[in-house]
Amino acid sequence: MYYIKILCMSGHSRWSKIQHKKGKADAQRGNLFTKLCKAITMAAKDGGGDAEMNFSLRLAIEKAKGGNVPKDNIERAIKRGTGELKDGEEIQEVLYEGYGPGGIAVLVETLSDNKNRTVSEVKNAFTKNGGSLGSLGSVQWQFERQGVVILGHAQVSISKDDLELALIDAGASDILEFDEHLEVRCPMDKFQSVVEALKTCGVGEPEDAGLKWVAKEEVGVDDGIAEKMEKLYDALDELDDVNEIYTNEK
16 A cells, blocks of 8 residues: 655745745736736647646636636636637747756746747846856756645645545645645646545645646755845746746755
């Protein structure tokens, strides 16, 4: 029999902390709708415009609704993805690889309608903050693509044992318990079944869910490097085309 355990992790998840900061910054800059709609467009482009048949699109729509994106905006974003609506340049997903201060590995996921502009802005953010943009494959090998679901502790009303059993059956590989949330990880091909299992358990809509880049090994850094990395994260956060940031910093 295959077992997983809910592992208690002190402190905060680095990836989740970056996403939380970025979400707040996006909302303050007023471009949260744009980012959420870009994600819908990409999901529709990759898997079609039927949310019942396209799980990634369904998640993107649910996240957009959670961000109070109007229905009309959602429908237009879907039509852009399927090609029914052509009112601008095609949006593409581009992954950039780089090194931060101290050699920390960083992956920057972007959704862009102008790759020349995006690569210039990302490179500038790295260069100005003690890092460097790497070549294709220089960093990505240090990460693994996994399904990740973020749940607030208050969302979980069943016992940890029952939750663990349900997630084992669905195909989860790890459950990490942080101060502020639970983080469920699974192989990509088990992602949909894990999300559906959580809903069956009465957990409801997760705080975040999707296919993410997870560091195979995390690297501890001293306070000086950590402070410099924060400045790099902030610089990348400010770029409208940046969708998500991943790092192997512990």
